Structure formats: structure tokens, C-alpha cells
Amino acid sequence: MTAYIIRRLLLIVPTLLGIMIINFAIVQFAPGGPVEQILAEMSGQVGEATERFAGGQLGEAGQQDAGEAPSGSAASQYRGAQGIDPEIIAEIEKSFGFDRPWYERLGMMLVDYATFDFGESFFRDAQVVDLVLEKMPVSISLGLWTTLLVYLISIPLGIAKAVRDGSRFDVWTSGVITIGYAVPGFLFAILMIILFSGGRFLDLFPLRGLVSDNWEELPLGQQILDYFWHITLPVVSMAIGGFATLTMLTKNSFLDQVNQQYVITARAKGLTEKRVLYGHVFRNAMLIVIAGFPAAFISVLFTGALLIELIFSLDGLGLLGFEAVLNRDYPVMFATLYFFTLLGLILQLVGDITYTLVDPRIDFESRDA
Numbered sequence: 001m002t003a004y005i006i007r008r009l010l011l012i013v014p015t016l017l018g019i020m021i022i023n024f025a026i027v028q029f030a031p032g033g034p035v036e037q038i039l040a041e042m043s044g045q046v047g048e049a050t051e052r053f054a055g056g057q058l059g060e061a062g063q064q065d066a067g068e069a070p071s072g073s074a075a076s077q078y079r080g081a082q083g084i085d086p087e088i089i090a091e092i093e094k095s096f097g098f099d100r101p102w103y104e105r106l107g108m109m110l111v112d113y114a115t116f117d118f119g120e121s122f123f124r125d126a127q128v129v130d131l132v133l134e135k136m137p138v139s140i141s142l143g144l145w146t147t148l149l150v151y152l153i154s155i156p157l158g159i160a161k162a163v164r165d166g167s168r169f170d171v172w173t174s175g176v177i178t179i180g181y182a183v184p185g186f187l188f189a190i191l192m193i194i195l196f197s198g199g200r201f202l203d204l205f206p207l208r209g210l211v212s213d214n215w216e217e218l219p220l221g222q223q224i225l226d227y228f229w230h231i232t233l234p235v236v237s238m239a240i241g242g243f244a245t246l247t248m249l250t251k252n253s254f255l256d257q258v259n260q261q262y263v264i265t266a267r268a269k270g271l272t273e274k275r276v277l278y279g280h281v282f283r284n285a286m287l288i289v290i291a292g293f294p295a296a297f298i299s300v301l302f303t304g305a306l307l308i309e310l311i312f313s314l315d316g317l318g319l320l321g322f323e324a325v326l327n328r329d330y331p332v333m334f335a336t337l338y339f340f341t342l343l344g345l346i347l348q349l350v351g352d353i354t355y356t357l358v359d360p361r362i363d364f365e366s367r368d369a
Helices: 002-029 034-044 046-054 086-096 102-114 128-163 168-182 185-196 220-240 243-258 261-268 273-291 293-302 306-311 317-327 330-358 364-368
Strands: none
Touching: 002 102, 002 330, 034 086, 102 330, 128 168, 128 220, 128 243, 128 273, 128 293, 128 306, 128 317, 128 330, 168 243, 185 220, 185 306, 220 306, 243 273, 261 273, 273 330, 293 330, 306 317, 317 330
């Protein structure tokens, strides 16, 4: 297993490299960019903006992470550049690092990212790594607790449905989880606010933030309670739509295993149904469920949380990445992509390792051999 883990860790490097290069190339053809955004701002306030950038206030921001093609000296290639001094445009390009050719910027970005140096945001006047670390607790909280809640409920529910396959319990629970899957999570979030957060009914939970303003002044026990008090509604809103797939996957996996010959043999030996289900069937049925854990966590953490963060005023990585795309803040865009991809690849390896813990018969080294 050690050799397999080493090979997978080494494979992360070319995979991550390929993803970064492909996305860098895509950005070359994407319309707009930070230079054009600044020029649009300057078109409305030429005097103020010209003074701002002529003074070099952009400093060294983002010099290695640009994703836009270099402009040379032709100001006409930028929309909104008419009437603006070409020297000012050249100064803006230099501030963003666009005075270098694309291959040089790509090489500098990859070298810096290899040492986890993500540069500085174009528009936030802060180091990218500081922004990511600042937003990470929100996204980790949403992703972790949502995934755990979904698994803790879906697995027992899926087993119960498999044992009672075709019963009334199986039918009405299938209807409930299908409705939950069909309704978007942000609609549940709005419903939760109306019902429990000062909408038209109860006012039991806070509407914004991960913790209260005076959280640091509270004792440890109250800090924990305050944290879960704030995170309850966002997590419930995100988890409701995630039950259906995992529950049905668990049910179908159990149904597939209970018809196997080893289950019939175990029952013939006089083992109790509980011993058969949890001593024999569970280990084999959970393999496919465990395999989906990394993907489920990544999906919740990086794609499912954006609207929830907006609705509950939670400033996390999803919102950070979304705003970076809108603003063409390339250092933040590429840094979050790098972080998301690296974490996803590592979690896939963790899923493979968990396979062997659940079923020692699985040997990835012998398979590769």
C-alpha cells in the first residue's frame, strides 16, 4: 500500500500541472480582464483614475498570476481605451504583469505556486493566501458538517429502506427524499429563514455570520454553542437536497449484496439478521458509498455553497471565487483553482485508502502489478 500511495502522490503533480495550464490557456481567450475593468472605471472618472494609476498605487500586485494576453503598446485593443494616455495604459499593464509574454507569466505562476506563493489580489490589496485562509473556516464548516449530516442520516435510512424494500415505509420515504432532491437548496434556505429566522414565524436562529460579534469574548462552551447556533440553518439547507442520491445508493448497494450466496450461507448457519446485515453485508455494501465521499465533500464545499453563503451572509471560498471571476481577479481565481484541485486529488487518495480499511481484501498494489 505504501508504494501505491507514493505513486498516487507523484501523479498529483502532473495532474495539477495539466489543470492549471489548461485553465490558463482558456483565460487567454476569455473576453474582458482587469485592464479593461480599470479602463472602464477610468472612462467614467478619467482625471481621478489617471492620477491613481500614474502614481503607481497598484505596486507589484499580481505580477506573476496574470491570465490575459499581453497588449504591447496598442491601446486600441482594449475596450474603453479611447482618450486615455497610452503611457497610463502601459503603466496599468505593468502593474498587473501583462507587459510580459504569456509563457513567462505561466512559468512564473507555476514556480510560485509550487512553493505556495499565490501573490497578491489585484483589487483587494491583500495577499491571496491570507484571503483564502480568512474565508476557509466558513467553507470548511459548511462542507464538513453538511457531508457528515448527509452520511449520518442517509446510510441508516438507506439500510432501513433496503430491509423494508417495497413496504409503505420504503414508498413514502422515497417520495420525501425525491421531493427534497428536486427542490433547490437555496429555496429551502429561504424557507428556513421565513420559518425560523425572523421571517414571519419564529426567530430562533441568526440570519448572518458564522459566529456572533462578541464570539471571542465568550467562554469556550458558549463559543461552541454559538458556532453551531449560527451554522444550523445553512447546513440543514444544504443537506436536505443531498439525501436522495446517497440514500438510494445505499439501499441499492444493500439489495445487491443481500442476494449474494454468502448472505444465504450466513443465514443458513443460523446467524441473526442483525449479524448478517452489519457483520457481512455492511462491509461490502459500503464500498461504493465510501468511494463517493471525496466527491460529495468537494461538491458541497466548492459548488453547492455559493447561494447559501449569499443568503446567510457567509463570506466563504465560494463567494470569494465567484467575485474573483466577476472581477477578473486572476491571482484569486488561479489560487482557489489550485487549492480546490489539490484538495480534491488528496481526498480521492484518502477514499482509496479508506477502501482498504473497510475491506482488507482490496489490494491496490497487486492490482497495479
